Amino acid sequence: xxxxxxxxxxxxxxxxxxxxxxxxxxxxxxxxxxxxxxxxxxxxxxxxxxxxxxxxxxxxxxxxxxxxxxxxxxxxxxxxxxxxxxxxxxxxxxxxxxxxxxxxxxxxxxxxxxxxxxxx
Ligand SMILES: [Zn+2]
Numbered sequence: 001x002x003x004x005x006x007x008x009x010x011x012x013x014x015x016x017x018x019x020x021x022x023x024x025x026x027x028x029x030x031x032x033x034x035x036x037x038x039x040x041x042x043x044x045x046x047x048x049x050x051x052x053x054x055x056x057x058x059x060x061x062x063x064x065x066x067x068x069x070x071x072x073x074x075x076x077x078x079x080x081x082x083x084x085x086x087x088x089x090x091x092x093x094x095x096x097x098x099x100x101x102x103x104x105x106x107x108x109x110x111x112x113x114x115x116x117x118x119x120x
Contacts, residue, residue, distance in 0.1 A: 001075040006039045006067060007046065009075075013063045013094075014050055019101035021056040029053040039068060059097070062090055 001009075021030065032051045037044040052060060066085050078084065078091075086094070 001070060001072065003039055003042075003044060005075060007037060007044060009067055010037060010064055011048060013067070013098075014048055014060055016098050016101040016105075017056050017060050017063075018050055018052065019104050020097045021052045023100075023104065025053040025056065031057070033057070035064075059090070059093060063094060 030051045030053050032049065034047050034049050037046045037048060050057070050060065069085065072081075076082070078086070084091070
């Protein structure tokens with residue numbers, strides 16, 4: 001996929017996980033972190049920030065890594081991917097998060113976001 005697509009998808013998934021964590025998990029268990037976007041061993045010169053609990057952080061890094069490793073030149077929607085890379089449980093968890101946060105972010109935005117993400 002293009003760098004731009006990677007950038008977008010990484011930020012979209014983070015945004016959704018952040019909304020979910022903000023609603024569901026205790027502030028005292030969260031830690032602030034900064035991650036530099038790297039794709040195909042190239043530093044994209046963009047930092048992303050988050051404040052997540054350990055569990056949500058793991059979920060984010062899992063997705064982020066899968067995104068980095070996605071072999072498709074033209075990335076299909078994950079749901080329609082011919083060789084899905086997510087483990088079943090992780091997939092279910094992320095789908096749940098995306099649904100939850102999608103509703104929080106509002107139905108109009110959700111459609112737009114779901115178009116650029118892959119979890120519809
Ligand atoms: Zn959390």
